[in-house]
Amino acid sequence: MSFQFSNRVPKSDSDPVGDILKVAGSPDIISFAGGLPAPELFPVEALKQAADKVFDKNGRSALQYASAIGNPDLRNQITQRMNRQGINCDVDNIMITTGSQQSIDLTAKMFVNPGDTVIVEKPTYLCALDVFKSYGAHIVGVEMDDDGMKMADLQQAVADNPNTKFIYTIPNFQNPTGRTMTAERRQQMVEIANKADIMIMEDDPYGAIRFAGDDIEPVKYYDTEDRVIYLSTFSKILAPGLRLGWMVMNKDLMPKYSLMKQSADVHSDNLTQYIVAQFMADNDIDDHISKIRNVYRQREKVMMAAIEKSFPAGVHYSHPQGGLFIWVEVPGDIDTIELFKTCVGHNVAFVPGEPFYPDKVTPGTFRLNFSNMSEDQIKVGIKRLGDAIKETIGVGQRAKVTEQS
Amino acid sequence: MSFQFSNRVPKSDSDPVGDILKVAGSPDIISFAGGLPAPELFPVEALKQAADKVFDKNGRSALQYASAIGNPDLRNQITQRMNRQGINCDVDNIMITTGSQQSIDLTAKMFVNPGDTVIVEKPTYLCALDVFKSYGAHIVGVEMDDDGMKMADLQQAVADNPNTKFIYTIPNFQNPTGRTMTAERRQQMVEIANKADIMIMEDDPYGAIRFAGDDIEPVKYYDTEDRVIYLSTFSKILAPGLRLGWMVMNKDLMPKYSLMKQSADVHSDNLTQYIVAQFMADNDIDDHISKIRNVYRQREKVMMAAIEKSFPAGVHYSHPQGGLFIWVEVPGDIDTIELFKTCVGHNVAFVPGEPFYPDKVTPGTFRLNFSNMSEDQIKVGIKRLGDAIKETIGVGQRAKVTEQS
Missing domain, CATH: 3.90.1150.10 (Aspartate Aminotransferase, domain 1)
Structure with missing residues (x-):
């Protein structure tokens, strides 16, 4: 055929x-x-213990269908982590996803019509490029230096592309360059987005794995108009095989993301969400x-x-x-x-x-x-x-x- | 904003x-x-035992990134199940997904351009309708009677819609009607699809849960030209919280589905795939x-x-x-x-x-x-x-x- x-x-x-x-x-x-x-x-042994507890205490609930936006305990724990990292949010801003890859996919599906522009760092995460292409995005790359995306070039890219839907950035230890965007540029990026009324997708899988220098607040910290969607994941801080990530977003977006998530996979693995919530309750993940x-x-x-x-x-x-x-x-x-x-x-x-x-x-x-x-x-x-x-x-x-x- | x-x-x-x-x-x-x-x-206790074994024997592999198409042991076990159910396939036809919902989503994304027709039973699974709409499908419903989709009406719908990409059918104990398509109509459906050179998406979440009457071979059994994509899931035969489903497809489609799956969520939860494979090795799921x-x-x-x-x-x-x-x-x-x-x-x-x-x-x-x-x-x-x-x-x-x- x-x-x-x-x-x-x-x-x-x-x-x-x-x-x-x-x-x-x-x-x-x-x-x-x-x-x-x-x-x-x-942490194989600690995850095994967490899993055993889940099977003993909540086995039937963990194996049943569950909410599209994710397990409430896990969302609560993530909220607290986010607050400690300078992100002002509560549990109603948090949605669990099947890894950051799904967060990227859902966001592109949600906002990108064929021909719409997505602005990215040049170079950037290759599987994000694949997603953007799959929804017909016009992808515009902005040059970087050791301090991250060059802001004058970003400004120009936004001006040149009035149909821009969002800027996709990996501010910490970027994939593939390992570079980190300065605090000053993060703030400037938000200002540029505010002025142009476009969104920012901040992808932060590596931020917690800083082994030198001082922490820098996330782009979302500088977000004065709730237009930054922040993504992170358990892949690098716990285990990627679990396929669990999360998004922090404007509350107004949650109903639409919830519907979109139902269409994509109903919800993320409920058993694993229970296990990770139990692991975080019993262990200091930091x-x-x-x-x-x-x-x-x-x-x-x-x-x-x-x-x-x-x-x-x-x-x-x-x-x-x-x-x-x-x-x-x-x-x-x-x-x-x-x-x-x-x-x-x-x-x-x-x-x-x-x-x-x-x-x-x-x-x-x-x-x-x-x-x-x-x-x-x-x-x-x-x-x-x-x-x-x-x-x-x-x-x-x-x-x-x-x-x- | x-x-x-x-x-x-x-x-x-x-x-x-x-x-x-x-x-x-x-x-x-x-x-x-x-x-x-x-x-x-x-089977909470049996799944707990399977999980413990996985953590003990394969913890590090189960927690690491894995192949987009799924765990080889699980794919092997599914292949054997499929063969017993009259589907002629080998492991290279099998892909693991994050539940049948994702199989539906990936298939619609793969084939449906805005305006393309998808033919469905009337009424049908509501979350499949949501997916088809999200990719801009023109959805055509075909009337059913107690023997499933009416074949004369299907024939007419195919003739009226030359831009049809596929027929979506739930042949066994259909959602929402509980009706089952006869063997004769299954064979006719394949003949109609062959003639029109369109695909069939056979969604079979309930087929194993037959409590009266005789088994009927799947539509895929009658598939002479490898155009039926067969979907099933562990949701109804094991536990829906695990979000694990599978697809049986033409081998030629596997590379594209693999790329699409990587873009969607890299792969399905690897730990859970290991657990279900271990459960099936240690227990008779039938x-x-x-x-x-x-x-x-x-x-x-x-x-x-x-x-x-x-x-x-x-x-x-x-x-x-x-x-x-x-x-x-x-x-x-x-x-x-x-x-x-x-x-x-x-x-x-x-x-x-x-x-x-x-x-x-x-x-x-x-x-x-x-x-x-x-x-x-x-x-x-x-x-x-x-x-x-x-x-x-x-x-x-x-x-x-x-x-x-």
Whole structure:
């Protein structure tokens, strides 16, 4: 039979990032490709105890259909966490989702008509780009520097695109760059959104995993007109397999999100919501998060030292204060998909920059993850990567590098 | 701020069904409204044991990110179940979803451009209608009789709508009517779809819960050209809170569904997938299902006897051989939303017919659920409902009824 797909579906079946992750998953390869948290830190025993309690105390309720907006205990605990992080909200602003990915999907479905503009950081989270494309968005990328999105460029993008629905930003330890937006720019972003009467989708999966520098208030903290939708998730602070995230939003939006959520999957896994609520009641999740922070701090430090030692001069890289990622920029007109292939020959992997760009790709870029490999693997892997970069520059790009340096 | 929603979003915030279920949820009311399975049948202890094993043996894997298409063990077990039910498939045809609701949503997103036609039974599952509307579908309802969708009408609907993308059908113990499509019509439906080169979405949440009559092969069994997408779920045979469903589809569709699923929620809850796979490895789920069947058979019998005793003459109702629902048709031009209000005064509830219709509503219709109330509650509740119907017909409709009888 011949399938007639909707316009939302990509023409090609190719999944370059999936293919990269498949290659990177081979046991011989030291992979800095995925965005996987360190599984040895998952609180398996504490979650087991929480699950046992739920089955004993609330088994039948946890296994039954439940409310679309989520478990009230879990929403209460999230409200308290949000308040401690400077977000002024109550439980009626909180909705549970099947991970932040669903929060992004529901928000795009809710606001984006084909042709509407969504403004994003350039580069940005590749699966957010996939979602925006699937709803027919016109995606406009705004350049970043080490302080996050450039505000003059954002201003211009908003002015150039009067049909903008929202700005999508990852202010903390951005994926893929690891960069953090300054407090000043967060405030400016809200001012720009207020003036243009557009929304902001603040995606903050990594904010709690800060291992250096001082906390910065979320964009939502500066939100004077309740137009920022704040997203976060248990994926990086507890376990991604649970697929539980949450949104903080204007109360007026809750009825429509609730209907949309019912259409999407009725509600998120109720058993897991009960388990996480029980885990948070019985454990100090901040204690657990500080363990994650300590391990990631150390891994980032080891990766940074290895990069300094192994990468050739002229290669730039970000210095994240948290999160999971370092962004690398190799000088010259390097195709990092080719570099990836060379690296696989050296048994090391990363994600090339290309899929993170909404439009024009900056060549020579790629993303490194430091959360999922041991310190020893990081040392060996970065050495291999350095060798591969030298080989690539040496073979194809020596002249250009010399010109530039 | 002013929110500019996409065209997919209903203009009104009203959620009449949600409001009905809220009223029906009051502790004084005997509710035949929701579609909730009997929670006293949930295998809480066996699921707890399965969960403990998963935490002990596979905790870290179960809590980590996983494949979009689902856990391989669970997909294998589903494949075997499907084969036993007459569906010729292997594991590469199976994808796990966050409940059948997500299977419906992904399929509509995959195939329906605004203006494309989706053909449905009239009446049909109301949350499927919501999904189809959200993607801009032109929904065409086909009349049913006690043998399911009328094939001549289906033929006509397909001929009248050359832009039809698929037929959506619930062949077993349909929601809301409880009716079952005959084997002959299932085969005819496939022939009609083959001829017109359109797809069939076969939604089968209740098929395993047959308590009378003989099993009928699924529509997918008659599928000669691999154009039927078959959906089912653990909601009615295990527990709906887990939000786990599956799809059986043409292998060629798997790469696109996998990408779409990644965009929607990356993957379904991995911990719960592990738990259900472990439960199925350690327990005979068919044993469990036969317990459900026995209880529902008895409840349906009690409800049927109570209806015969309490409802006034001239009221028609379906005689389901399985599932959760009975469909009632009161003669005359009764507004069952008004009848619902009268019933709430009598402390009994149902879902009025209106939201199940894609277009013109058949007045006097409503849905009764028999799975979620005890036999005693069923006896008392149906008596109250009979009184409310008599009151309504007696007060407003006596003349009409007399004319018709």
